[in-house]
Amino acid sequence: MKIKEPGLTEAEINARANEKAKKRKEVRDRMLATKTIEKGLLMVHTGKGKGKSTAAFGLVTRAIGNGFRVGIVQFVKGKWQTGERVVLEHFPDQVTIKAMGEGFTWDTQDRARDIAAAQAAWAEAKRMIEASRGETPQYDLLVFDELNIVLRYDYLDLAEVVETLKARPSQLHIVVTGRNAKPELIEAADLVTEMTEIKHPFQAGVKAQKGIEF
Amino acid sequence: MKIKEPGLTEAEINARANEKAKKRKEVRDRMLATKTIEKGLLMVHTGKGKGKSTAAFGLVTRAIGNGFRVGIVQFVKGKWQTGERVVLEHFPDQVTIKAMGEGFTWDTQDRARDIAAAQAAWAEAKRMIEASRGETPQYDLLVFDELNIVLRYDYLDLAEVVETLKARPSQLHIVVTGRNAKPELIEAADLVTEMTEIKHPFQAGVKAQKGIEF
Numbered sequence: 001m002k003i004k005e006p007g008l009t010e011a012e013i014n015a016r017a018n019e020k021a022k023k024r025k026e027v028r029d030r031m032l033a034t035k036t037i038e039k040g041l042l043m044v045h046t047g048k049g050k051g052k053s054t055a056a057f058g059l060v061t062r063a064i065g066n067g068f069r070v071g072i073v074q075f076v077k078g079k080w081q082t083g084e085r086v087v088l089e090h091f092p093d094q095v096t097i098k099a100m101g102e103g104f105t106w107d108t109q110d111r112a113r114d115i116a117a118a119q120a121a122w123a124e125a126k127r128m129i130e131a132s133r134g135e136t137p138q139y140d141l142l143v144f145d146e147l148n149i150v151l152r153y154d155y156l157d158l159a160e161v162v163e164t165l166k167a168r169p170s171q172l173h174i175v176v177t178g179r180n181a182k183p184e185l186i187e188a189a190d191l192v193t194e195m196t197e198i199k200h201p202f203q204a205g206v207k208a209q210k211g212i213e214f
Numbered sequence: 215m216k217i218k219e220p221g222l223t224e225a226e227i228n229a230r231a232n233e234k235a236k237k238r239k240e241v242r243d244r245m246l247a248t249k250t251i252e253k254g255l256l257m258v259h260t261g262k263g264k265g266k267s268t269a270a271f272g273l274v275t276r277a278i279g280n281g282f283r284v285g286i287v288q289f290v291k292g293k294w295q296t297g298e299r300v301v302l303e304h305f306p307d308q309v310t311i312k313a314m315g316e317g318f319t320w321d322t323q324d325r326a327r328d329i330a331a332a333q334a335a336w337a338e339a340k341r342m343i344e345a346s347r348g349e350t351p352q353y354d355l356l357v358f359d360e361l362n363i364v365l366r367y368d369y370l371d372l373a374e375v376v377e378t379l380k381a382r383p384s385q386l387h388i389v390v391t392g393r394n395a396k397p398e399l400i401e402a403a404d405l406v407t408e409m410t411e412i413k414h415p416f417q418a419g420v421k422a423q424k425g426i427e428f
Contacts, residue, residue, distance in 0.1 A: 010326075017325040025323065035421035049407040051259065051269035058265075058272030058298070059426070065297030066425035083279030084272070090304055109239065111231040112224075140425065173426055190420060192412035193263040199406040206404060207249035211280035211354065212273070212387055 040172040041190040042165055046148060046181035049195035056143050056175045057084045063173075064094050068140035071128040074099040075121045075178075076146040082214060096139075098124050118155035126164060132172045141173045148178025151185070162188050254386040255404040256379055260362060260395035263409035270357050270389045271298045277387075278308050282354035285342040288313040289335045289392075290360040296428060310353075312338050332369035340378060346386045355387045362392025365399070376402050 008016075043059075045052040060070050072088075077099040088095045100121030108114055125147075131138035151158055162184050168174055176185065186192050208214060222230075257273075259266035274284050286302075291313040302309045314335030339361075345352035365372055376398050382388055390399065400406050422428060 014325040018323045021323040021325070031416075032421070035416055035419055037418070037420045038423055039420060041415055041420070041423075041426060045265065046412075047410070050405065051265060051272075051407050051409070054272035054276070055265035055269040055409075056272070057275055058268035058270070061271055061275050061301045062268070062297030062428075063425045065300030068425045083276030086279030087275045087301070087305075091301075109232045109235040111228040111235070186412065189413060190415045190418065191264065193265050194410040194412050195265070195269075196261070196408040196410055197406075198260075198400065198408050199403060201255055201404045202245075202249055204251070204404065205249055206251045206253060206255070207246070209252055209255075211277045211282045212255060214276075 039190075040168060040170055040174070042168070042188060043173070043175045043191040043193075044148075044181050044185060044189045045175065045177045045193055045195065046179055046186075047194035047196050048179055049197035050200070051195045052177040052179070053145050055193070055195075056145060056177050059175060060088070060095070060141065060143060063141045064088075064091050068094065069138065070095050070141045070143070071139040072097045072143045072145060073121050073125045073128065073147075074145045075118060075150050083211065096128075100124055114150075114153075115155045118150040118153075121150070122156050122161070129164065129168055129172065129174075133169045137169060137172065139172065141175070143175045143177070146178040147176045148181045148185070151182050152178075152180045158182055158184060161185075253404075254382060254384055254388070256382070256402060257387070257389045257405040257407075258362075258395050258399060258403045259389065259391045259407055259409065260393055260400075261408035261410050262393055263411035264414070265409045266391040266393070267359050269407070269409075270359060270391050273389060274302070274309070274355065274357060277355045278302075278305050282308065283352065284309050284355045284357070285353045286311045286357045286359060287335050287339045287342065287361075288359045289332060289364050297425065310342075314338055328364075328367070329369045332364040332367075335364070336370050336375070343378065343382055343386065343388075347383045351383060351386065353386065355389070357389045357391070360392040361390045362395045362399070365396050366392075366394045372396055372398060375399075 045055055060072065063070055072095070074097070085097065088097060098121070100117055125142070125144050128139055128142050132140075132142070147161070150156055151161060165174060165176070165185070166188050181192070259269055274286065277284055286309070288311070299311065302311060312335070314331055339356070339358050342353055342356050346356070361375070364370055365375060379388060379390070379399070380402050395406070
């Protein structure tokens, strides 16, 4: 907290700051006390900026550390996730990854194959959701990476996807990533974060680098 | 790619889409060919939305998978990163974590202690930067988690911090997280992403949940 009043001693500045912090904590504690619901969240990472899939993988890491079982379906297969895979393969009992897509459309240049791949990926996603029902749910967290992209291209039936996500088991968390999230998906979600690009290294001629971008 | 023209067969739609994808790939390849610089990036994750630290940890995961050595300084210690720690401790040769902060100001309510903690954390951050110079650099990627918050409260000298970050070894990548990034830091950065909150579960009375929020 910034307190800029001339004539105050450091001790007085500290005392005022501490009093202010105490009040903020009271307000915050009262706010938190009203948040009592526990449920599986539908989370969406969208926007043109970086960090959508990266934050999803960060969430996966945190979930693994908490003992969760995690399922990941990659709707667009790329070279991007080699780094993450090496780490996640250390936890084979907790993580299942299915890379179902065939690369970005500009790489495949084969719409019929892209649609078939999207439908196979969605079938796998539905299987994971169903496996998380009942007495012994198989997953606690599912990540549908780049699902937004195949929805944008109308490779899947949007209404069916949204209904299936909404009808997920009550304790199952799901993260959907990709730019251009559909309004219907945002409407159904509990948490939506937009990653906005303020500055990108491409603007200064810097190329994608190993360990950072892939 | 969305092609909605009545009267076209599925094969014709596919052929047009594939042609369009081919052109997009040519444009993209030409763009990528102009990006030739390799350098250590200064990256900033800011904004009020979720995912700033989570994306930084995702980046750490990817970097570890690529054989990088990573140093992390947490300027604000919280209960939030227990999950990540369990995973990162699987890679003791590659990751060093220093949790130097003392919790959010509203928790500590002790400004003098907060300032001392911020300064100790910054001393550790500078030590890691220096250790990454020369023939045998100790780190490839450094994460200064929540540095923006202590800069906002003027607990550190902004000009010194920005100068130190700019004078980093040329191959060292640094990620700085926290809301309210200072304009001077944004100016110095190569990549800046703002996480914007579109929808938050608190709005629906849902509490922070283990495995997701912490």
